[in-house]
Amino acid sequence: MKLAGRMQRIGIETAFEVLVRARALEAQGRSIIHLEIGEPDFETPAHIREAAKKAIDGGWTHYGPTQGYPELREAIAQHISSTRSIDVKPQNVCVVPGGKPIIYFPILALIEEGDEVIYPNPGFPIYESMIAHAGGTPVPIPLVEDRGFAFDLDVFRSKLSDRTKMVILNSPQNPTGGVISEEDIRAIADLVRDRDLTVLSDEIYSRIYYDTPPFSIASLPGMLEKTIILDGFSKIYAMTGWRMGYGVMPEWLVDPVNKLMVNSNSCTASFTQRAGIAALNGPQDDCEAMVAEFRRRRDQFIAGLNTLPGFRCPMPQGAFYAFPNISGTGIPSRQLADALLQEAGVAALSGTAFGAYGEGYLRFSYANSLDNLMLAVDKIGGWLRDRGQP
Numbered sequence: 001m002k003l004a005g006r007m008q009r010i011g012i013e014t015a016f017e018v019l020v021r022a023r024a025l026e027a028q029g030r031s032i033i034h035l036e037i038g039e040p041d042f043e044t045p046a047h048i049r050e051a052a053k054k055a056i057d058g059g060w061t062h063y064g065p066t067q068g069y070p071e072l073r074e075a076i077a078q079h080i081s082s083t084r085s086i087d088v089k090p091q092n093v094c095v096v097p098g099g100k101p102i103i104y105f106p107i108l109a110l111i112e113e114g115d116e117v118i119y120p121n122p123g124f125p126i127y128e129s130m131i132a133h134a135g136g137t138p139v140p141i142p143l144v145e146d147r148g149f150a151f152d153l154d155v156f157r158s159k160l161s162d163r164t165k166m167v168i169l170n171s172p173q174n175p176t177g178g179v180i181s182e183e184d185i186r187a188i189a190d191l192v193r194d195r196d197l198t199v200l201s202d203e204i205y206s207r208i209y210y211d212t213p214p215f216s217i218a219s220l221p222g223m224l225e226k227t228i229i230l231d232g233f234s235k236i237y238a239m240t241g242w243r244m245g246y247g248v249m250p251e252w253l254v255d256p257v258n259k260l261m262v263n264s265n266s267c268t269a270s271f272t273q274r275a276g277i278a279a280l281n282g283p284q285d286d287c288e289a290m291v292a293e294f295r296r297r298r299d300q301f302i303a304g305l306n307t308l309p310g311f312r313c314p315m316p317q318g319a320f321y322a323f324p325n326i327s328g329t330g331i332p333s334r335q336l337a338d339a340l341l342q343e344a345g346v347a348a349l350s351g352t353a354f355g356a357y358g359e360g361y362l363r364f365s366y367a368n369s370l371d372n373l374m375l376a377v378d379k380i381g382g383w384l385r386d387r388g389q390p
Ligand SMILES: Cc1ncc(COP(=O)(O)O)c(C=O)c1O
Pocket: 038, 097, 098, 099, 100, 101, 124, 170, 173, 174, 202, 204, 232, 233, 234, 235, 240, 244, 245
């Protein structure tokens, strides 16, 4: 049976593929340190789990409204309004199963054949995949290591055209851990404000930062009506498996997103939404403790990576990823990632899993214990020495 042509233009997320390969090695008795997958290694906070159990027993087990329960949308609207200094209402919020549908639905709703979409490269692989799947033209902008993995603004300006229908920003960023400075966000807003395009601002790591809080483009004059904020519960509440995220968007986009939602999912699970209310309205100390632990690991792991021959790792400012430049090893990224998995027992991702401009880099998730992270550094160091690296 021949697949539809659009299936030729859809990508995958390599992290899941590497996880399968790492598990297959473990099944053969090998010991692997998992630094490939982007999810917190913490339990979902107890009060959130309790709220979900209570919701199941309380009968929150049926279909709910497509857009999400009003109480949850109210809590999200308040959270986004106060953290971004903007005024959004529950009717601007669409609750969906994870952050990903807020990439999928707006791109399907807005992008047609010939439309150009600007996005970061290296970047979350689903951007490029979905732009191409929808028939749009992906316009990657390389991230510049020396600028903290932000865009070169001259390159950005030169890539804007009358066909640019969407600009995707992601800060704090996967895979680099970069945070776009307020100054750069302001410059980007000035370049797009008067254009007929939408900004998809992926802010899923908005609360995982180590120095300056990330700045949302939606808070700048004239931007709220053309910006979709993607955020969710997966990362900050360690709820990746619950599948719950949301988009905050101008009202004109809510109805199309609801239509795509009703055609694909009907609604997000009811009891998880009750847990979402408990997450946003309850104590936040578990989240703060998790970010503090990520910081502790970051500091030591990055210092460790920087002792490795041929590695140079800038200090990530957000998320929980290290993105060392490994060009000094002389080994191509994919080859190095494969060898580290097979021969050193460390699962990491090639920078190229995040786009062509990721060549010369590896991505490590430091959502693992400090002991394992330092053991990974030792194992990689041993492997490099065995190969004759100084
Ligand atoms: C940048 C970015 N956006 C969106 C997502 C999707 O998150 P979710 O698991 O909630 O769908 C991820 C998950 O890894 C991500 O890294």
